Amino acid sequence: MSNVTALDGVSLAIQQGEFVAIRVKSGCGKTTLLLIAGGLLSPDGGRVRLDNCNPYELSSEERAKLRANTVGFVFQQFHLIPYLTVLENVLAANLATGTKTETGQATDRAMHLIEQFGLKDRLHHTPSQLSTGERQRTALARALQNSPKIILADEPTGNLDRENSEIVLAHLKNVAKETGVLLVTHDDFALKYADRVIHMKDGNIVQPDESLLDSSN
Numbered sequence: 001m002s003n004v005t006a007l008d009g010v011s012l013a014i015q016q017g018e019f020v021a022i023r024v025k026s027g028c029g030k031t032t033l034l035l036i037a038g039g040l041l042s043p044d045g046g047r048v049r050l051d052n053c054n055p056y057e058l059s060s061e062e063r064a065k066l067r068a069n070t071v072g073f074v075f076q077q078f079h080l081i082p083y084l085t086v087l088e089n090v091l092a093a094n095l096a097t098g099t100k101t102e103t104g105q106a107t108d109r110a111m112h113l114i115e116q117f118g119l120k121d122r123l124h125h126t127p128s129q130l131s132t133g134e135r136q137r138t139a140l141a142r143a144l145q146n147s148p149k150i151i152l153a154d155e156p157t158g159n160l161d162r163e164n165s166e167i168v169l170a171h172l173k174n175v176a177k178e179t180g181v182l183l184v185t186h187d188d189f190a191l192k193y194a195d196r197v198i199h200m201k202d203g204n205i206v207q208p209d210e211s212l213l214d215s216s217n
Contacts, residue, residue, distance in 0.1 A: 012033075012037075012198070014180040014182050016149060016150075016178070016179055016180050017176065017178070017179075017180065018176065018180050018181070018195050019172065019180075019194045019196075020180070020182050020183070020195065020196045020197075021184075021185060021190060021191050021193070021194035021196070021197050022182070022183070022185070022197075022200050023188070023191060023197060023198070023199045023200065024184050024185065024200050030154070030200060033184070033200075034154055034182070037050070037152060037182065038050075038067060038073060039056075039066060039067040042056045050066065050067075050071070050150075051066070051070045051149050067096075068093075068096035069146055070149045071148050071149070071151075072093075072142075072143030072144055072145075072146070072148035072151045072152070073143055073151075073152050073153075074136075074139055074153040075139070075154050075155075075156070076156060076158035078127070078136060079139065080127040080138060080142075081127075082127050083126065084126065085123065085125060085126055086114060086122050086124070086126075086134075086138050086141075087107075087110060087123050087124065089138055089139075089142055090113060090114060090138065091106060091110050091145070093145035093146050094106050096146075106145075109147075110141070113141040113145065114138075114141055116141075117137040117141050117171065118137065119134060119137055119138060119141070122134055132160060132161075132164065133164030133167060133168070136157075136159070136168050137167070137168065140156075140168065144175065149179055150179060150180040150181070151172065151175060151180070151181045151182070153172060153181065153182065153184070155186070155187075156168055156172070156185075157189075157190055158185075158187075165187070165190070170193070172193065173193045176195070184200075
């Protein structure tokens with residue numbers, strides 16, 4: 001069985017206040033990159049720094065706590081808990097940090113985010129009662145509940161129409177003013193929201209991306 005190299009010599013730094021987009025195609029290593037950056041997958045080599053700490057030098061429990069307090073994840077498939085309401089799904093983020101969800105501070109934070117994302121009238125609705133765009137906004141509110149240092153967004157507009165894509169991307173752009181955002185996408189429309197665009201191919205960062213070159217010349 002041959003070895004598969006998902007990432008090869010990738011070097012990348014994201015600062016707070018920066019919205020970075022990675023333009024990708026399927027199979028280029030983007031999921032591996034996000035998992036490693038988010039403290040979920042230990043790399044075979046190299047070094048990872050998450051909030052000035054190498055998460056892979058910590059115990060599993062310490063790494064989980066660092067991840068919960070530092071990283072917010074947003075996925076294409078939302079990953080909402082189907083039997084919980086919008087409010088409960090957002091508050092679920094507190095469970096990972098051991099914060100009691102019934103505390104006033106946690107609820108106030110959740111309510112602020114829910115109102116910010118236009119979901120106040122959906123407060124007690126479950127995911128099946130939400131539109132696709134509302135589900136993604138709920139997922140984004142959950143990702144921000146613990147005030148993370150960075151948001152890792154994996155194709156967050158992949159299941160959305162253009163109108164809802166614009167809403168989610170505008171929210172991410174606004175979020176990036178206070179926290180770092182790393183977005184991976186195959187959608188060129190999303191790239192205009194980023195401060196910096198990186199092109200990735202076959203596990204490498206490439207400049208320029210050959211797929212963007214005009215083949216007619």
